[in-house]
Amino acid sequence: xxxxxxxxxxxxxxxxxxxxxxxxxxxxxxxxxxxxxxxxxxxxxxxxxxxxxxxxxxxxxxxxxxxxxxxxxxxxxxxxxxxxxxxxxxxxxxxxxxxxxxxxxxxxxxxxx
Amino acid sequence: xxxxxxxxxxxxxxxxxxxxxxxxxxxxxxxxxxxxxxxxxxxxxxxxxxxxxxxxxxxxxxxxxxxxxxxxxxxxxxxxxxxxxxxxxxxxxxxxxxxxxxxxxxxxxxx
Numbered sequence: 216x217x218x219x220x221x222x223x224x225x226x227x228x229x230x231x232x233x234x235x236x237x238x239x240x241x242x243x244x245x246x247x248x249x250x251x252x253x254x255x256x257x258x259x260x261x262x263x264x265x266x267x268x269x270x271x272x273x274x275x276x277x278x279x280x281x282x283x284x285x286x287x288x289x290x291x292x293x294x295x296x297x298x299x300x301x302x303x304x305x306x307x308x309x310x311x312x313x314x315x316x317x318x319x320x321x322x323x324x325x326x327x328x
Numbered sequence: 329x330x331x332x333x334x335x336x337x338x339x340x341x342x343x344x345x346x347x348x349x350x351x352x353x354x355x356x357x358x359x360x361x362x363x364x365x366x367x368x369x370x371x372x373x374x375x376x377x378x379x380x381x382x383x384x385x386x387x388x389x390x391x392x393x394x395x396x397x398x399x400x401x402x403x404x405x406x407x408x409x410x411x412x413x414x415x416x417x418x419x420x421x422x423x424x425x426x427x428x429x430x431x432x433x434x435x436x437x438x439x
Contacts, residue, residue: 248426258372258417260426271424306371313425314359319372 217242219309219320220289227326234294234301236323240309247290248317249282252304264290297327330355330422334430341408342438349403349433351418356396362427363392363403364417372417376403408437 220239228234240247249261251274260274264284275282279297284290294301304324308317331354341347351361360379364372376385376392378401384393391404405412415434419427 246425250427250429257431258419258427258429260428263424263426271426273424274426308372308427310425314421316362316374316377317421317425317427318374319364321371324369 219307219318221305221307221320221323223323224321225324225326227328228297229328230298231296234297234325236292236294236305236307236325238290238292238307238309238320240290240307241311241318244309244311244318246310246313247284248308248310249290249292250306250308252306252322254303258306261292294325297325299327301325302327330358330420330428332418332420332428332430334416334418334433336433337431338434338436340436340438343408343410345408345437346404346406347408347435349405349416349418349435351401351403351430353399353401353420353428355420355422356399357422358396359421359425361392361394361401362419362421363390363401364419366415366417366432368415375416408435410437410439413437 247264250258252258262282263271279295281293304322306322307320310317362377363375378394389406394401415432417432419429
């Protein structure tokens, strides 16, 4: 059973471009979470999704950020018009249900130049 | 708003020492608490999960305890090894299953 997969592992974007981060949860997991780790800061919750539904997006910046988890395919975190402050490691986690162990992927390290 | 604190930020110990990593949280209304390990530039590895109704969990040389009423958890590592060197993160699971993380304790075990 493969773990949580994230791609790409490293992503470089120029200011103003779009970044698309993908997350494939563990087999049988329908709950997906995105977290961001800024340099010198702890991990912060961004959004919680369950197939085709956003359950909690209280940690998402109001502008330029969006997330989806379609019926088929991976979850996508999309950042439009990236700025230098978006440079961070973005981690995806999945779980089989609420309030149980969350398994984390290896992360996508986004660098905005 | 839940806040999780891990002190100290860094710890250096000689190999073989038993050590305790502390975690405190402000809101005792939690479902569970997870301890993770993060190696530099890598993802998170789940070490132990303690449900709110439990007092402790053990896995090999690791033992985690939870005192929900006082808002504290400890991770005990027995007979530390250089391979234990990493950052250890504590995270509490509250409303809507979102984890609130501490900033972590960076552990260095000297041979």
